[in-house]
Each structure stands twice: as C-alpha cells, then as structure tokens.
Amino acid sequence: xxLGLRRVSVLMPGVVVFAVAFGAAASAKGxxxxxxxxxxxxxxxxxxxxxxxxxxxxxWSWGAIAGLAVVTATVNARMILQGASLQPWFARYPKAxxxxxxxxxxxxxxxxxxxxxxxxxxxxxxxxxxxxxxWAVWIVATAPGHMLGMLVSDPRRYGIxxxxxxxxxxxxxxxxxxxxxxxxxxxxxxxxxLTAKLVDGYAFIIAGSLAGAVTGAFRDDPA
Amino acid sequence: MTxxxxxxxxxxxxxxxxxxxxxxxxxxxxxxxxxxxxxPHVRRGLAALPGSIVVATVLxxxxxxxxxxxxxxxxxxxxxxxxRSELVALLTGMATISAARFLGF
Numbered sequence: 001x002x003l004g005l006r007r008v009s010v011l012m013p014g015v016v017v018f019a020v021a022f023g024a025a026a027s028a029k030g031x032x033x034x035x036x037x038x039x040x041x042x043x044x045x046x047x048x049x050x051x052x053x054x055x056x057x058x059x060w061s062w063g064a065i066a067g068l069a070v071v072t073a074t075v076n077a078r079m080i081l082q083g084a085s086l087q088p089w090f091a092r093y094p095k096a097x098x099x100x101x102x103x104x105x106x107x108x109x110x111x112x113x114x115x116x117x118x119x120x121x122x123x124x125x126x127x128x129x130x131x132x133x134x135w136a137v138w139i140v141a142t143a144p145g146h147m148l149g150m151l152v153s154d155p156r157r158y159g160i161x162x163x164x165x166x167x168x169x170x171x172x173x174x175x176x177x178x179x180x181x182x183x184x185x186x187x188x189x190x191x192x193x194l195t196a197k198l199v200d201g202y203a204f205i206i207a208g209s210l211a212g213a214v215t216g217a218f219r220d221d222p223a
Numbered sequence: 224m225t226x227x228x229x230x231x232x233x234x235x236x237x238x239x240x241x242x243x244x245x246x247x248x249x250x251x252x253x254x255x256x257x258x259x260x261x262x263p264h265v266r267r268g269l270a271a272l273p274g275s276i277v278v279a280t281v282l283x284x285x286x287x288x289x290x291x292x293x294x295x296x297x298x299x300x301x302x303x304x305x306x307r308s309e310l311v312a313l314l315t316g317m318a319t320i321s322a323a324r325f326l327g328f
Contacts, residue, residue, distance in 0.1 A: 010310040035234050042242035052241060060233025069240035076248040078276060083252030085272040088261060090253055102249045114273045161288065162295055166316035169281050169296040170303035175274045188275035189282045196283035208279025209272060216271020217264045 004129025007112045014163040015108060015134060016141040018046050023145020025053040033146050040142040044135060045106065047164060048075040071201075078205045081213075082110040089117055093124060104131030107164060115174045183219065188212025291323035 019040065026036040026049075043049055048071075055068055083090075083105065090098050101124065113127045175181075192208025199207075229236050259265060285293040299316030303309070 010308060011313075013310065014313050031234065035238065038235070039238045039241065042238060043245050045245050048241065048245060052237075056237075060229045060237055062229060065229065065233070065237050065240050068237050069244040072241045073244040073248060076245050078280065079245075079248040080252035080255075081272060081276055083249060084256045085252075085269050085276070087253045087256035088266075088269065091257060098253060099250060102253060103246060105249045118273075162292055162316060162320050163313070165281055165284050165288070165292070165296060166299045166313050167309060168277050169300050169316075170309055170312035171277050172274070172300055173303040173307070175277065181271070181274060184271035185274045185278045189278040192279035192283050193286060196286060204283045205276065205280050208282075209276040212275020212279065213268040213272040216275070217268030219267065 001125040001129030003116075003123070004112065004126035004131075005133050007116065007126065008108065008130035008133050011108045011112075011134070011167065012137055014167060015046075015137060018163050019138050019141035020145035020148070022046060022049050022053070023142040024148060025050060026056075026142075027146045029053050029056040030058060031056065031146075033143065036142055036146045037139060040139045041135075043072070044104070044138060045072075045076050045079075046138070047107075048072045051075050075202050077202070078107075078209070079105065079110075081206065081209050082107075086110070086113055086117070089113070089122070090124070097124075101128045101131060104128070104135050106131070106134065108134055108167065111167060111171050115171070118174065184212040184216035187215040291320055294323055295320035 022040070023036055026039070027033075031039075039049055039052075043052075051071060052068060055064075055071060057064065083102065105127075109127060109131045112130045116126050188208040188211055190208075191211035192204040195204040195207040281296060285296060295316045298319040299312040302315035303312040306312070
C-alpha cells in the first residue's frame with residue numbers, strides 16, 4: 001500500500017488541480033457544497049463529473065436523471081476495458097475484495113496499476129493504496145474549488161483540460177514494447193479518430209481500444 | 224402507477240444515478256472477463272489493450288483540443304521519456320499549453 005501511495009503522489013498535483021476545477025464548475029452551476037462533495041465521493045470520476053456539469057440543471061425530471069446516467073455510463077465506459085485489461089491480475093483475489101477496491105478504480109489508478117504490473121509487480125495493495133489516497137485527496141480538493149468558485153472561471157487558460165490527456169500520453173513511454181507493438185496502437189488511433197468524426201461523445205475511446213485489442217489478439221508475435 | 228416527481232430530491236437522485244452507472248462500469252469489465260478463458264489470443268489482445276486505450280483516448284482529444292494541445296502532449300511525452308517522471312511530464316505539458324495559449328495558438 002505504501003508503494004501505491006508513493007506512485008500516486010506524483011499524480012496528486014494534477015488531480016488536485018482537476019478537483020478544484022470541478023468544484024468551481026459545480027458552484028457555478030448552483031450545486032451546494034454538500035452535493036458537490038457527495039458527487040466527488042460517490043461518483044469519483046473526474047471527466048464524467050465535469051461532463052455532468054454541462055447537463056446539470058436546477059429542476060430534475062426522471063427522464064433527465066436517466067439521461068444523465070446514460071451519459072455518465074458512456075463517458076466512463078472506458079473503465080470497462082481498463083478493468084478487463086487488469087482482470088487476469090484481479091482473478092486470484094476473492095470477489096468481495098475486487099468489488100470493494102474497484103469502487104476506487106479510476107484512470108490514475110489504472111495507469112499506476114498497468115505500469116506496476118508491466119514491471120512485474122503482483123501486489124494488489126499498490127492499487128488499493130493509490131486508490132484510497134486519491135479518493136481522499138479528490139474529495140478534499142473539491143471543497144476549495146467550490147469555495148473559490150469564480151476565481152478559476154476559465155480553467156482552459158491554465159491547461160486544466162489537459163491534465164488527464166497529459167497523464168495518458170505520458171503512459172506511452174512505460175508501455176512502449178518496441179516497434180512490433182505499434183501496429184495495434186496505430187489501428188486503435190485510426191479507428192478512434194474515425195469514430196470521433198462520425199459519432200458525438202466519447203464512443204471513440206471504446207471503438208478504438210477494442211479495435212487495437214482485436215488487432216493485437218490476431219497477430220502472431222509472442223505476447 | 225406513476226412515479227412521484229423527483230422534486231427536491233432531484234439533485235441527490237441524479238448523483239445517485241451517476242454513482243450507480245459509474246460503479247457498474249468499474250466492475251463490468253472485470254466481471255465479464257472472469258467468464259472468458261485466457262487463451263493465447265485473449266492474452267495477446269489484453270496485452271495490446273492498455274496502449275490502445277491510451278492512443279484511442281489521446282489522439283481524438285488532440286483533434287478536438289487543437290494544435291497547442293498536440294504540442295503540449297508531445298512535449299509531455301518527450302519529458303516523460305527523458306525523466307521517467309509523471310510530475311515532470313505534467314509540468315512540461317502544462318507549461319507548454321499555457322505558453323501556446325498565451326501566444327494565441
């Protein structure tokens with residue numbers, strides 16, 4: 001768990017900035033501090049929370065709530081694939097343990113877990129430690145964002161919208177396995193770009209990732 | 224029978240709906256894969272999955288966010304390759320995007 005804390009500590013500044021930006025967006029949309037903190041604690045998915053702020057409204061119908069749930073699921077559908085990619089690691093642990101730690105599973109967590117495992121690590125505690133620490137920081141950092149409110153009314157100027165893309169792009173370096181691994185990635189990239197052109201929203205992540213995985217599955221080099 | 228209007232519970236119900244949707248996404252992939260036998264094909268597919276997720280997430284975002292974002296991400300990857308530190312990569316990327324946007328890209 002301590003190793004997980006150390007691994008996640010380098011991601012913390014970015015996560016804090018992201019949480020502050022979400023808090024500010026939530027207060028701008030008229031959410032109370034309690035509602036904002038509840039959302040950070042129970043949804044705990046930065047991108048989906050920011051997207052939800054686009055759809056947030058003062059009055060709710062059942063249809064609007066269902067619509068929000070569907071949008072949330074499509075934004076977070078990448079977690080389905082991220083979870084699948086780590087499943088061989090989780091399979092040795094009891095279902096209840098997995099059901100618990102997966103509540104704290106996020107992009108940052110997945111990045112840390114994937115990197116740790118590619119280095120030969122097998123200790124689930126790394127993921128749990130990183131997830132718990134990140135969760136606590138995410139909730140705590142949401143509050144000052146909500147209070148500061150308008151101060152960061154234009155998060156774009158500080159590049160806050162790029163925090164997660166930067167962490168994702170940087171992951172390419174430890175994931176690099178030589179040029180042979182490049183073919184599935186290229187397929188994933190092309191399919192994702194094409195899907196992004198044709199379909200609104202975040203479907204491109206799923207379409208591209210699946211295309212890359214299928215390409216990888218049918219190539220005859222050693223895994 | 225019709226459901227009572229969400230009324231003043233609307234915001235909390237909306238948060239609850241988001242929380243359920245997100246948790247289902249978190250467990251669905253792991254649960255589904257526990258029914259799939261790990262053949263060599265599946266193993267190779269899973270091995271290609273992390274990099275594919277990264278590329279499929281980032282490339283369309285560059286397209287949407289613009290040239291400055293692309294430059295910033297390139298700078299971040301270069302910084303990561305040199306330093307092997309996510310923090311250095313983040314600072315490099317944020318500095319690049321702030322500078323590029325300040326200059327009006």
